[in-house]
Amino acid sequence: MTQFPHDQFAKNLLESLLAPGGQVTTALTIDSEVREIDVYFNPNNDPSSISDLGLLARCASQPAVFEPFRNPVSTAEIRSCMSKLYDLHRETVRQAKKDGQKITDAELPILWILTPTLAAPTLTGFGAINEVGWGNGVYLFPPLQKTAIIVIHQLPSIPETLWFRLLGKGKVQQQAISEVADSPLDSPHRTDALKLFGNLRFILEAQKSKKSEEQELIMQLSPLYLAEIQAAEDRGRQIGERREEVLIIRLLNRRVGDISLQVQEQIKSLPLEKLDDLGEALLDFGGMDDLTNWLDTNG
Structure with a gap:
């Protein structure tokens, strides 16, 4: 072993x-x-x-x-x-x-x-x-x-x-490790391998006595670990944005009627802060014209 x-x-x-x-x-x-x-x-x-x-x-x-x-x-x-x-x-x-x-x-x-x-x-x-x-x-x-x-x-x-x-x-x-880190984000097994190396990094850092090669390994793994955290946060933020887009489109469908795919794509292209503004503004919409005017002004 x-x-x-x-x-x-x-x-x-x-x-x-x-x-x-x-x-x-x-x-x-x-x-x-x-x-x-x-x-x-x-x-x-x-x-x-x-x-x-x-x-x-x-x-x-x-x-x-x-x-x-x-x-x-x-x-x-x-x-x-x-x-x-x-x-x-x-x-x-x-x-x-x-x-x-x-x-x-x-x-x-x-x-x-x-x-x-x-x-x-x-x-x-x-x-x-x-x-x-x-x-x-x-x-x-x-x-x-x-x-x-x-x-x-x-x-x-x-x-x-x-x-x-x-x-x-x-x-x-x-x-x-560098080859795994440089591989495309959707490469098979990439995420799992980096997670396991993240766990190894934590264990090695907790050891009181470290060999020089383990110190070097920790130094190499640290930026990879931080990059994975950032990637996870970005994925979480993107998921949150998509959920907000879906919710707003549902609310608009109820408020102003069925929205065309073209208008839905306009909404999805809005930055997060504008999406929040639309979520508040739609409460005052009376029809499709209100939504169109708002997008023309804020899109």
Whole structure:
């Protein structure tokens, strides 16, 4: 497992991204030793629901276990993750038999270990190789081990790897955060990712002792958090204005009769202060001419 609070952020981000595509379970408890799997994902029958997640979607195309590490994963930690995976396999097969079903080896989950960096001898020792078609940074163990390691700092800086690079450290994570912040406001998952980073910022700021990289992360996240607050306030104000427009148009329809679409558009184009003035003036209107004259004067 990674270190709190980055551990919780990683689990929350993966859960948020993968939830549309299937069942996501975090901190899944297995066996009598009460060990936990960080994130267990079981996809639904609609792969298109997470197709925009790039490399993450490819890793989640079948049942998957994700174990993110904040610091380089050790040999012992890799073995521990694999042990938990095989305990999960055993429990999955046992439950399937109990339910009168049969699970094939291909249906058992694959383990994806996420680490910022990792020494080449460790990868070689486990027989992990960078197979053609996966791109830099993705290392697959021999097939029957059903395990892979993603070395985040080796991933190319392309949109397909963005969601894994957000779980990196230092400049790699900072670059990924900037890419999310610079993406269009309506980009999928942008708001959720920035909200989670906002939560991480609060937790890091509350810590008495902070590492230099965490100080830098807080500095990067602070303006993003303020920008999100401003955006939320702007959205709230726009919603309030639209509601006021609808209310005034309804009142005018009752007061002066049905209003044409052209006149409605005139009303909607009024600034907020003029809209307030119209709300007061309409009480004195006797007919459509009064509304038209008012718009000619104040429009």
